[in-house]
Amino acid sequence: MRSLGRYLLVRTLLTIPMIFVLVTLVFLILRVMPGDPVKSSIRPGAPQEYIDEIRHTLGLDKPLYVQYGEYLWDLLHFDLGTTLSPVRGQSVSEQIWEHFPATLELALAGILVTAVVGVGAGAYAAHHRRSVADYSLRLYAIIVYAIPVFWLGLMFQLIFGVWLRWFPIAGRISSLAVAPEHVTGLYTLDSLLTGNWVAFKDSVMHLILPAMTLGLYLSGVFVRLTRSNMLQILKMDFITAARARGIPERTVVYGHALKNALIPIITMMGLQFALLLAGAVLTESTFSWPGLGRFLVERITYRDFPSIQGAVVVFAVLVASVSLLVDVLYAWIDPRIRY
Amino acid sequence: MYKRKFFFVLLALAVVLAVGLTACGGGKQASTGAGKTIVIGTTDKVTDLDPANAYDFHTWEIFHNTMDTLLHYKPGTTDLEPGLAESYDVSDDGKEYTFHLRQGLKFPDGTPFNAEAVKWSIDRVFKIQGDPNWLVTSFVDHVEVVDDYTVKFVLKDAVNYFPLLVATYPYAPVSPKCYPADQIASDSTCGGIGHYKIEKWTRDVEMDLVANPDWYGDPPKAGKVIVKYFADATTMRLALENGEIDIALKSLNPTDYADLEKNPDIQVIEGPGAQIRYIVFNSDMAPFDNKLVREAVAYAVDRQAIVDKAFQGTHEPLYSMVPMGMWSHIDAFPKRDLNKAKELLQEAGYSADKPLEIDLWWTPTHYGDTESDVASVVKAALEETGMIKVNLQSAEWATYTDQFGSMGMFLLGWYPDYMDPDNYTYPFAASDASDDIGSNYKSEQMDAYFKSEQTATDLRGAERQKVFEDIQKLWAVDVPTLPLTQGKLLVAARSNVTGIVLDPVMANHYFLFDKK
Numbered sequence: 001m002r003s004l005g006r007y008l009l010v011r012t013l014l015t016i017p018m019i020f021v022l023v024t025l026v027f028l029i030l031r032v033m034p035g036d037p038v039k040s041s042i043r044p045g046a047p048q049e050y051i052d053e054i055r056h057t058l059g060l061d062k063p064l065y066v067q068y069g070e071y072l073w074d075l076l077h078f079d080l081g082t083t084l085s086p087v088r089g090q091s092v093s094e095q096i097w098e099h100f101p102a103t104l105e106l107a108l109a110g111i112l113v114t115a116v117v118g119v120g121a122g123a124y125a126a127h128h129r130r131s132v133a134d135y136s137l138r139l140y141a142i143i144v145y146a147i148p149v150f151w152l153g154l155m156f157q158l159i160f161g162v163w164l165r166w167f168p169i170a171g172r173i174s175s176l177a178v179a180p181e182h183v184t185g186l187y188t189l190d191s192l193l194t195g196n197w198v199a200f201k202d203s204v205m206h207l208i209l210p211a212m213t214l215g216l217y218l219s220g221v222f223v224r225l226t227r228s229n230m231l232q233i234l235k236m237d238f239i240t241a242a243r244a245r246g247i248p249e250r251t252v253v254y255g256h257a258l259k260n261a262l263i264p265i266i267t268m269m270g271l272q273f274a275l276l277l278a279g280a281v282l283t284e285s286t287f288s289w290p291g292l293g294r295f296l297v298e299r300i301t302y303r304d305f306p307s308i309q310g311a312v313v314v315f316a317v318l319v320a321s322v323s324l325l326v327d328v329l330y331a332w333i334d335p336r337i338r339y
Numbered sequence: 340m341y342k343r344k345f346f347f348v349l350l351a352l353a354v355v356l357a358v359g360l361t362a363c364g365g366g367k368q369a370s371t372g373a374g375k376t377i378v379i380g381t382t383d384k385v386t387d388l389d390p391a392n393a394y395d396f397h398t399w400e401i402f403h404n405t406m407d408t409l410l411h412y413k414p415g416t417t418d419l420e421p422g423l424a425e426s427y428d429v430s431d432d433g434k435e436y437t438f439h440l441r442q443g444l445k446f447p448d449g450t451p452f453n454a455e456a457v458k459w460s461i462d463r464v465f466k467i468q469g470d471p472n473w474l475v476t477s478f479v480d481h482v483e484v485v486d487d488y489t490v491k492f493v494l495k496d497a498v499n500y501f502p503l504l505v506a507t508y509p510y511a512p513v514s515p516k517c518y519p520a521d522q523i524a525s526d527s528t529c530g531g532i533g534h535y536k537i538e539k540w541t542r543d544v545e546m547d548l549v550a551n552p553d554w555y556g557d558p559p560k561a562g563k564v565i566v567k568y569f570a571d572a573t574t575m576r577l578a579l580e581n582g583e584i585d586i587a588l589k590s591l592n593p594t595d596y597a598d599l600e601k602n603p604d605i606q607v608i609e610g611p612g613a614q615i616r617y618i619v620f621n622s623d624m625a626p627f628d629n630k631l632v633r634e635a636v637a638y639a640v641d642r643q644a645i646v647d648k649a650f651q652g653t654h655e656p657l658y659s660m661v662p663m664g665m666w667s668h669i670d671a672f673p674k675r676d677l678n679k680a681k682e683l684l685q686e687a688g689y690s691a692d693k694p695l696e697i698d699l700w701w702t703p704t705h706y707g708d709t710e711s712d713v714a715s716v717v718k719a720a721l722e723e724t725g726m727i728k729v730n731l732q733s734a735e736w737a738t739y740t741d742q743f744g745s746m747g748m749f750l751l752g753w754y755p756d757y758m759d760p761d762n763y764t765y766p767f768a769a770s771d772a773s774d775d776i777g778s779n780y781k782s783e784q785m786d787a788y789f790k791s792e793q794t795a796t797d798l799r800g801a802e803r804q805k806v807f808e809d810i811q812k813l814w815a816v817d818v819p820t821l822p823l824t825q826g827k828l829l830v831a832a833r834s835n836v837t838g839i840v841l842d843p844v845m846a847n848h849y850f851l852f853d854k855k
Contacts, residue, residue, distance in 0.1 A: 035737030041386075042470045043394055044740055044751065045766055045776035053468070086386045087525045098542075154573060162581045170578050175378055175545060175565040285570040290544045294570055301704060303737040 004331060008324065015320040019313060023075065026312045027068055030305050037303040041085035058084055071309070080313065081306035083299075092310040096292065100314070101185025102172060103291035106214065106283070107276035108186075109207050111269065113215020114222055119258075119265060121219070122226025126234060127253045137223055145220030153213040153286035160209060167209050170288040177202040210287040214280060218272055225268055229261035236260075262333055270326030274319040375561040377836070377852045380575045380584035381568060384543060387525045389518070390508040392469030396754050396845070397589070399508050403846040404548065404564070406511045406531030409438050409457070410502055412844045414851060417665070417758045419502055423452065423512060423532060433497030433796070436505075440488040445553055446514035447536045448529060454490040458482040459520070460512045461492075466521040471509045474756060478504060499798045503757040534559045534850035543568050548849065559850035560838055572708075579605065579831055585854060586832040586839070588847055593651035593709060599831050610828040610841025611664045615657055615763070616645075616706075616713070616752050618699075618821040623779040624747045626695060631687040633818035635695075636748075637672060638680035639727065641720035645824055649712035654824035659811045660767065661760040662825050664843055666799060667807035668760070671815040672822065677724055684726045696728045697721075700749035705736040713750060713823075743777030751776075758844060759798075760807045765789055768810075768819045780819035785810065 038054050039046075055061050059070070074081055080092035125137040144152075161169035172187055173179050180191035180199040187203035190196075233239065234257050242252045281293035292311060299307040383397030390402055403411075409424035424438035444452040461482045464475045478498050483491040494501060504510065517529035528537035534556075535548035546566040550559045567584060569575040576595045579587045580602065591599075599605045618636070620627040627633055642656035657663065658670040673679070689695040699721075701714040711733075718729040734742060739749075755762050766772050769789050770781040788810045795803035814820075828841045838851040 033738075034741060035735060036741040037737065039740040039743075040737035044743065045772070046470070047473075047775055050468075050473075086384075089523065090525065154577075157574065157577045162577050165581055168578075168583055169581065170569060170574050170583065171544065171567065175547075175567060286574060288568070288570045288574055290541075294543075301735055301737065 004328070008328070011320075011324050011327070015317070015324075018320065019316050022316050023072075023309060023313055024068075026309055027071060027305075030303070030308060031064060031067075033303070035303040037084040037305060040302050041088070054088075058088065060084075075313070080310035083304055083307050085299075085302040085304045092306045095295065095307060096310055096314055097185075099290060099292040099295040102289055103277055103280060103284070103293060105172075105186040105188065105207065106210055106280055106289055106291060107273060109188075109211035110214030110218065110276055110280070110283075111273050113211055114218040114272070115269065117216060118219035118222025119226050122223040123230055123254060123258050123261075125223065125227045126230030126257075129231065134227075138227070141220040141223035143220075144216055147217070148282075149213060149217045150282045150286045152217055153210065153283055156209045156213055157286070168206050169209060172203060172206050172289065173199065174202045174206070210283050210289055213286070214276065214283050218276075221268065221272070222265065226258075226261060226265055229264055230257055233257045233261045259333075263330060266329055266333065267326060270322050270329075274322040277315065277318050277322075374563060375854065376563040376565060377561040377586065377849070377854060378565045378567060378584045379586045379588055379849070379852075380578055381566060381588045382570070382572050382575060383589050384568060385540075385546065387469075387523065388527050388537075388540070389467075389469070389524045390511045390513060390531070391464045391467045391472070392523045392525065393508065394470040400846040401537075401546065401566075402508045402511060402531075402533075404849040405533035405535050405537055406508065406513070407533050408506050408508065408511050409440075410506050412506060412758070412842070414848045415840045415842050417843055419506060422506075423457075427502070433499065434494045436492045436494070436501055437485065438490050438492070438505075440490065441555055442488050444532055444555055446517065446529070446532060447551065447553075448514050448517045450514040450516045452512065452532055453487050454484040455487075456515055457490045457512045458484050459515045461510070463513075463518065463520055464509050467523055469509075469523060471507070471756075474504055474507050475509045497794060499793065499795055499803070500757060500759045500761060502798075503759050507757055535564060538563075543570075560853035561849075564849045564852065576831075579833070582833065585836050586830060586852065588830060590707065591829075591831060592707075593653045596653060596829050596831060597651060604834050606832055606834050606836070608830045608832065608839050608841060610830075611843045612826040612828040613662050613665065613755050613758070613843040613845055614752060614826040615660070615662055616654070616750065616823045616826070617657075617660065618717070618823065619746075619749050619751050619767070619776060619778050620819065620821070621744070621747050621777055621779055622773075622781070622819060624745075626687075626697065627747050629687055630817060631683045632695065633821070634816075635680045635683035635687065635724075636721060636727075637815070637818050637821050638676045638683065639721050639724050640717060640821060640823065641675055641723075642823055643675075644720060645713055645716045648716050649709050650824065650826075653829055654826045657822045657825040660763045660814060660820060660822050661807065661811060662763065662843070665758070665760060665763075667804045667811075669808050669811050671811035673815070675720075680724050681726060684724060689726050691725050694726050694728045696730070697748055698730045698732045698746070700732045700734065700739070700742070700746045702736050702739040702750070703733050705739070706750075706752050710750070717750075717823075744774065744779070746777060749777070754845070755843075760810075761789075761792060764807075764810055764814070765793075768814065768817075773819065778819050780817065782813070782817060782819075785813060785817070788813070 038051050083090040083092060121137050125134045128134050157169040160166045168174060177199055180187055180196045181194045183190045183193050188200060188207060191200035191203055239252060239257055242256055281297050284291040284294040296311040381397060385398050385401060386395050387393040387398060390406060407422045409422055410419045411422040413420040424440050427436055427438045429436055440454060446452060461475060464472055478494055478501060480493045480495045485491050511531050513531050514529055518524050518527060528540050530537050533551060534554050536551045538549045539547040548564040550562045572592050575587050576591050578584045596607050600607045620633050622628055646654050646656055658672040659668055661668045684695060699714060699718060701710050703710060714731050718731055721727040721729050767776055767778055768780050768785050770786050773780045788806050792803050792806040797803060828845060830839050832839060835855045838853040840848055840851050
């Protein structure tokens with residue numbers, strides 16, 4: 001346990017230089033890139049004096065090293081600065097916290113769909129190796145991974161939203177339902193916590209299509225990964241021993257084999273979850289989901305330096321935290337693993 | 340034991356989701372029945388809810404419905420009518436405008452509306468110096484309170500189109516108790532005195548408007564209007580089709596309108612637009628410093644092909660910078676003539692063996708998905724001469740605007756600030772303004788025309804009309820910019836929606852929207 005604590009400490013400390021390098025790179029790349037945050041947010045043809053005045057007010061006319069020093073100093077004080085464009089002077093931290101719960105909720109729901117469908121189908125395919133179901137699921141895995149995620153989303157919108165009219169196709173909650181009181185920012189959870197059942201039903205309805213889109217898209221990888229790991233495990237001696245002891249086949253496969261096949265699956269799931277947090281941009285755009293990915297892309301087009309830098313820092317911390325959590329999960333799931 | 344628990348938790352969550360999937364069926368319709376709520380969709384965004392700093396089409400549309408001005412456009416026309424002012428007088432020298440205000444009005448926070456509030460709002464624009472401040476600060480010297488309900492604007496110089504400027508939103512009176520005097524309030528939902536009050540706003544997600552009980556005129560047809568913000572035009576189209584929204588405003592993809600017209604549950608309404616697309620030439624940069632080259636491009640460009648191929652009929656060919664339907668418009672530019680274009684190119688020293696090589700710049704997202712098609716069609720038309728070779732160059736908007744002055748030939752679009760031909764001509768061709776837009780065109784004759792039209796006594800008189808006709812004719816000769824197309828206004832709505840009135844001012848009148 002002490003070794004795990006030391007490991008966690010070292011990993012956490014290593015995160016600091018990683019973030020430092022990342023923010024420095026992002027800071028420099030943004031300034032080297034063509035494009036002006038001031039000009040992109042005002043009317044074309046505004047007089048140069050007016051542009052210079054705004055640039056001066058925002059401190060963009062200072063030497064680069066001064067801007068960099070000020071940025072690092074603020075960052076050390078957990079101050080991500082204020083926006084430059086399209087609206088000037090808004091707190092970046094507030095903007096990020098406003099958008100993050102939507103992304104987190106979508107990522108959690110998406111990874112849940114992935115886990116249930118991907119891992120479940122993979123284990124089933126391994127259990128029924130070379131059956132029609134096995135071949136079908138392998139084909140499904142390839143097809144679903146090859147389909148562009150936005151196209152999958154559009155198809156779901158068309159089929160379940162327009163033709164069948166089962167689910168709404170845009171936003172997090174209906175215009176006519178009252179959003180739940182803010183507790184965590186996750187509408188489904190907040191509505192449960194506050195007993196707002198109308199909002200719960202409405203937010204779940206809104207969550208289903210984007211979560212299914214993201215989850216099914218990623219499930220292909222997990223079908224293949226789970227299946228191949230399960231096939232290896234099912235050949236091992238302890239499985240033969242379990243079968244010899246007369247343990248029911250279902251328990252052997254889903255109780256013993258699946259558990260032992262979980263390590264690489266959890267690693268991949270951790271990585272995918274981190275990617276989901278940072279990269280669900282297309283799904284967020286397709287479903288008009290007001291998340292952080294969409295926020296980041298929009299701010300890149302405006303060259304809103306502080307928002308882009310702030311979002312990258314948050315993503316970096318998230319990816320580092322999730323991978324750390326995955327390492328801890330290893331030890332929890334497999335007691336043989338020591339740090 | 341713990342591992343088993345993990346699986347049970349996973350399974351339980353899966354069950355919750357599955358229950359959600361099956362139990363929560365049933366699509367939601369936008370209509371609430373009683374109380375008349377209209378749900379609008381748009382792919383536009385509100386940038387800044389402070390009229391002293393906002394300067395974009397959609398935010399001004401929100402102001403149009405929540406914040407009246409002293410004078411405003413009569414819906415369906417480009418004519419001004421009294422707004423928060425019942426009438427106004429102009430001094431003989433044209434430098435003083437005295438407005439007589441409506442009495443007994445109040446802002447949504449209860450603050451009374453009076454001459455002090457009007458003066459305070461204008462002084463605030465001077466202090467803040469926001470993006471649209473030039474609409475006030477370039478013209479107004481100061482504002483005087485004559486009495487509680489009379490206010491005088493003293494101008495720097497006589498400007499005959501000042502009443503049109505007063506109808507823009509930097510002039511909108513706001514509550515002195517609700518807005519800070521010298522700071523931008525970007526997220527303020529205070530509004531002004533309008534048909535609606537802002538009840539709720541979540542940036543990029545939704546804005547809820549409710550009827551203002553203190554509005555002086557006819558109450559809005561729908562008691563509540565919800566504006567939903569979409570990231571994607573296709574999603575907005577699907578939301579209209581499944582009834583999540585009643586009206587899809589700006590903008591669906593051009594192909595969507597043709598498809599939706601075939602849907603019996605949807606109506607597509609077309610109206611005159613005032614947005615124009617054009618090419619800017621940098622008159623200081625070779626080869627566009629040669630007037631013959633600019634003229635040759637003007638003869639070679641194929642407007643009809645742009646309309647048909649890029650805009651799918653949602654635009655019309657435009658032969659003047661002053662849009663069709665606007666007072667004083669004439670078709671000044673010639674129709675396409677490839678032979679004439681070739682002649683001019685030969686005169687400029689180019690031939691099939693020694694073609695004119697030019698870069699045409701365009702920007703991929705700012706003007707929507709159609710922009711790459713516009714650029715491609717322009718390129719094809721110019722290359723049809725056999726004497727021009729066009730390299731297409733693109734840059735994101737932030738980069739694009741930064742490159743004004745260093746691009747020789749580039750595509751742009753224009754929405755009017757005020758409904759007057761001056762707004763479509765002066766910023767591009769006046770010597771003291773053209774460098775800001777990257778055209779760098781200078782002409783003493785053109786400057787003289789501008790001075791003449793801006794000081795003419797009658798805003799819509801024959802004398803001023805003649806000047807604008809001359810401006811348009813000179814434009815076709817010097818070609819500082821090349822007008823291409825004029826966009827139509829298109830709105831798609833559920834078939835039970837009524838009251839959609841479109842006009843060249845382009846701001847939608849939410850207060851007229853109704854449904855059966």
